[in-house]
Amino acid sequence: GQQLNQSPQSMFIQEGEDVSMNCTSSSIFNTWLWYKQDPGEGPVLLIALYKAGELTSNGRLTAQFGITRKDSFLNISASIPSDVGIYFCAGQSLKGNKLVFGAGTILRVKS
Amino acid sequence: DVKVTQSSRYLVKRTGEKVFLECVQDMDHENMFWYRQDPGLGLRLIYFSYDVKMKEKGDIPEGYSVSREKKERFSLILESASTNQTSMYLCASSSNLGGTYGYTFGSGTRLTVV
Numbered sequence: 001g002q003q004l005n006q007s008p009q010s011m012f013i014q015e016g017e018d019v020s021m022n023c024t025s026s027s028i029f030n031t032w033l034w035y036k037q038d039p040g041e042g043p044v045l046l047i048a049l050y051k052a053g054e055l056t057s058n059g060r061l062t063a064q065f066g067i068t069r070k071d072s073f074l075n076i077s078a079s080i081p082s083d084v085g086i087y088f089c090a091g092q093s094l095k096g097n098k099l100v101f102g103a104g105t106i107l108r109v110k111s
Numbered sequence: 112d113v114k115v116t117q118s119s120r121y122l123v124k125r126t127g128e129k130v131f132l133e134c135v136q137d138m139d140h141e142n143m144f145w146y147r148q149d150p151g152l153g154l155r156l157i158y159f160s161y162d163v164k165m166k167e168k169g170d171i172p173e174g175y176s177v178s179r180e181k182k183e184r185f186s187l188i189l190e191s192a193s194t195n196q197t198s199m200y201l202c203a204s205s206s207n208l209g210g211t212y213g214y215t216f217g218s219g220t221r222l223t224v225v
Contacts, residue, residue, distance in 0.1 A: 009151075033213050042115070042201050042216030043154075088154065090214075098144075099214060103153035 006102030029091035117217035134202030143185035
C-alpha cells in the first residue's frame with residue numbers, strides 16, 4: 001500500500017527541549033493528521049490539517065501542512081515527561097476515507 | 112464521551128484456535144477498521160468496512176476475516192491462530208460527515224499466540 005516516511009524513528013531528549021518530527025510522501029494528500037499513542041493505549045488525534053500551508057497549534061504542539069501537500073511536520077515545545085509515547089502522522093488522499101499512517105516516532109523524555 | 116470499545120485488553124490463545132476480536136463504537140460511524148501494530152512497522156491495515164455487511168481487504172488480510180452484521184460492531188476473526196499473529200490489534204472508526212476524516216481508536220487488544 002501507500003507509504004509515509006516518518007522521521008526520526010525515535011528520540012530520547014531532555015525535559016524542556018523542543019522536538020521536531022516530520023512525514024513525507026510521494027503522493028499528494030488533502031488531509032494530514034497527527035496522533036499520539038500513550039503506552040498501552042490506542043492512538044489519539046492531536047492535530048488535523050486540511051489546507052496546504054496551514055499552520056495549526058494545540059497548546060505546546062504546532063503542526064504544518066506542507067505547501068506541496070506531500071509533507072507535514074509536528075513540533076513540540078518545552079517537552080515534559082507526559083509527552084512520552086509514539087507519534088504517528090497520517091495522510092488522506094482525495095479518494096476514499098482510508099488513512100495512510102507513518103511508522104511512528106517513539107519519543108522518550110529524560111527528566 | 113464517544114468511544115470505540117475493544118472487548119479484551121489482553122488475550123492468550125493457542126496455535127490453531129479460532130480467535131474473535133470484537134469492536135463496538137457508539138458514534139454511529141459508517142467506517143470501521145482493523146489494524147495490527149508491531150514494533151518498527153507502525154500500523155498496518157488488515158480489513159476495513161464502509162457499511163454494514165460490507166468489507167474490503169487492507170494491506171495484510173491473509174489469515175484474517177471480518178464480520179460486520181451491525182453498524183456499531185466490527186469483528187476480526189483469526190481462523191487458525193499462528194504465532195506470527197502475536198501482536199497489538201487496534202480497531203478504529205470514522206465518519207463520512209462534517210469534512211473531517213480522523214479516526215477514533217480503541218485501546219487495543221494485545222494478543223499472544225502460544
